[in-house]
Amino acid sequence: MPDVLQERAGVTVLVCDPAGPPLATTEAALDLIGAAFAGAEVVAVPAQRFDPDFFSLGTRFAGEIMQKFVNYRLRLAVVGDISAHLAASGALRALVAESNRHDHIWFVPDLVALDARLAAVH
Template structure:
């Protein structure tokens, strides 16, 4: 399945294919942002597409990617199981907790959780 813009809970979401290209550079993030400009407000990226550097906060890759999405006024949603990364980093656990309290970046287990979050944010 290619990356597709879908309406989910009344919001246009670019749902990224789990088998799509990995995000390993900020240019990869900008490419997704460009694809989202076809009408999406939210970009839902499977955690499996994110390079391990995204979850290693010392690399600053996560911060760079998240800032790009904020700058372009798009929500970023990381979908899937990141428990392995959370177990290895208290800093990542804190980032995920704080992000999920705000509106710009969410870490959610699946599309059903995204739908529920979008409905509650409306």
């Protein structure tokens, strides 16, 4: 499945292919942001597409990626099971909890949970 624009809970979402290229550089994030300019308000990226450095906060990679989405006024949804990463890092647990309290960056287990979040803020 290629990355596709979908209407989800009244919001246009770029749903990224789980088998797509890894998100391992800020340039890769900018490519997704560019693709989202076709009309998406949210970019839903499967968790497995993120380089492991994204979940290791000491690398600052997550902050760089998240800041790019905020700067371009796009919401980012990290979709999938990240429980192993959460178990290994208290700092990541705090980041996820704080991000999920706001409207720009969300960590959700699946697209159904994303739909619920979108419906709640739309």
